[in-house]
Amino acid sequence: MLRSRGALVAAFLAVHLWIGLLGTVIIPTRAFWDVDLYRWWMWQGLHQGTWPVFSGDWVYPAGAILPMLLPGLVDTWDTRTYAVAWTVLITLLNAVAAWTLLRVTGRRAMLGIWWWLGFILLLGPVAVGRLDAVVAPVVVTALALALRRPAVASALLTAGAWIKVAPGALLLPLVMIVRRPWRQLVLPAAAVCVVVAGIVAAGGGLPHLFSFLGEQGDRGLQLESVSATAWVLRGLVDGGVRIWMNDAIITWEIVGPGTPAMAAVLGVLLPLALAAAAGLLLWVRVRAGDRLDHAAFLARGALLIALVLIVANKVGSPQFIGWLAGPVVVGLARPGRETVRAWRTVAVLVLVIAALTQWVFPIAYDAITAGIVGPSLLLVTRNVLLVVTLVVVVRDLRRMATGRSADR
Template sequence: MPAQRSSSAVAVSATVLLWVGFVVVHLWVSWLAIHGPHLPLGDVVNQYHGWVADGLAGNGWVGLDRVWVYPTLALAPLLFSAALGLAAYVHVWLVLVAVLDAVAFAVLTRGGTRRRALGWWWLAFLVLLGPIAVGRLDSITVPIALVGLLLVSRRPALAAVLLTVGTWIKVWPVALVGAVLISERRWMRILVSVLATSVAVVLLAFVFGGTSAAIFGFVGQQTSRGLQVEAPVSTWWLWLEALHVPGVSTQYDVAINTFQIHGPGTVVAAAVMTPVQLVILVGVVLLGWRARHRGVPSTSILGPLALGLTAALIVGNKVGSPQYVTWLAVVVLAGFVLARDGGPSFVLPGVLTLAIAGLTQVVYPFHYDGLLLAHPGMVLVITLRNALLVALLVVAAVQLWRLDGRRLDGPRLDGPRADRPRGRSAGATSAPVGG
């Protein structure tokens, strides 16, 4: 008994320390978001606040009766942040992000020492990535998507609802929806939840006066954009600019509030990146299907497949905003959890993602001027960051390629009960993932 009490006291102390770390880290990144260089909360202050102010002034609501770059449900956190008035908008936003993160953190770290270690990994990721982790709509979708992935095996319908809600806030979680549908044998139940949630969101938007053009307008909003300076595809032209090649320059686009790189071939590159991204995504999907049809359990497929699809969205994207790196935390954390249930090791993706986060913060917000001026040092940093993103995609593809249900050390696929590790009862099918 004394030994048990001692062990329990240690666990409680470790949990308290972890939550103290959570509070300290969120206070730190929130402080940096408010006081850091290059206004890391620029989108919140100038865009989100402005859209809500316009709506309240009777000038129409983005996503409802005005075409918007984001899906309609993104309006919900924007409106919530105005709950205490527009003067408190930024602070309410930061509190909202912290509360959502706290819920996801509680779900993630529940379950012993190993889960607490994952909590520390997430905190390290936030410190390395810096203020961008709390300063964009992605900050809202990350905790929602993380909880969704962690609940897939135990509560597939609820997980599908959460992932779909995340998709209707910021499109990227659709990659996770795709990964779940491909890997899970209960895909029909999940698909029904996805469709039902989407229908509910659309009907709700119509009830509040939305128009079809505004509700679905986000679908085509990204296609006309040029090459954003941080995007992996822009690396070549950044080096040309750093070497002072005539005709290559970085320019600010007022209409979309971002810096784009211009030069010989950039228009063509911008035009082909969408189909290139599609090809990469299809390639990753085919690897996932291959693993499934080779008898690989869903718990072994989901981690690398979600990582591969998410990395493909970033690597093949002509936008490449720094907040996209926040997506990686979701798939890496879920991958670590799934690794315990027979999935591939996520140690290498975890290390690469921490390095990507640190390099991203070096560029934005602290040395963004250097990147915009194509300073060779900053171009080198962004080159390393982008190379690691490509490496992460390659790692995911290799993991998927190596999956084989006939040679797995973990549970094998064996008929309709294939996803259940041997020796477990039906009621304990997937506790490690959801617990």
């Protein structure tokens, strides 16, 4: 059954239909609240001429307008119609990514796609109903094409970065294995940036092009972030720790002794952590030399970067977990010499993390914001597993550098 393309197509449609039903019929306000915000922004643009970025600062990069606009061309008045159109868009993007992976790696890709469907099902509504759902298939496609078409991969990752920033960081492992990085990576990335900047400039929004970079600076410690874990635990027994809604950005944050300092430290720690990850990848690349399995290095390197972006971040939105899918999907497709066994531990850990994340949001989120012990401990467990997964990936990269198999 796992090798049947018919079964795979049926499962693909069933999973996306279920998530779509959750977001449009069963729990729309809890599951697809962000999607309705996208609809509202597009309504303002199409009917009032007030566009994000073009008319003022925005929390997202300018490229995010495009995926929000496409469903808006169907309807911006009715919440459900827009949400259905959004779900169809994500389904089509995921289908293109899966088809590309099958074309590149053949039947070996089927295990990765089956795993991806399980991941989407376990992660739940945020796997479709957030902007990050757009960049997930972009990452899968880029990583699948990276070794054969690095210029295309660079353009895709850069385009993804102009939608939700994070995909741009995945260029780090890719730049270490291509033969002509300037021609194959830098120029395609620069071309995409020039196109985006040119369009924004033509619309009069150039002063707001990088406004998204400053939107996160004043944020506190988000409740779901890994860095807030100690305060979540302390808050169960200490009334001095409180959870509150930051109405300016509509996000639950945790406040207590030391949280402002932690939020400030993380603003510096995140780029340092990314630099450390880049240093580790460079060491692996140099140490392994000609023995390096480029496909395995790229997938594991991308997963390392995604984990660092989550673990060292003061923001911990549930949709961030979707960043982990692309590297694991491509890793399980086995385009290199690695075996499925080498990815078994990481693949299982990420599935458990996805399941716990759906339980955290939307199932038990109200209880967590109220400081209820059981659901709060689920959040803590999820965060601990993220750190464990990061440690496992670092271990596997070290083994890759010394020529040892990751499955030993």
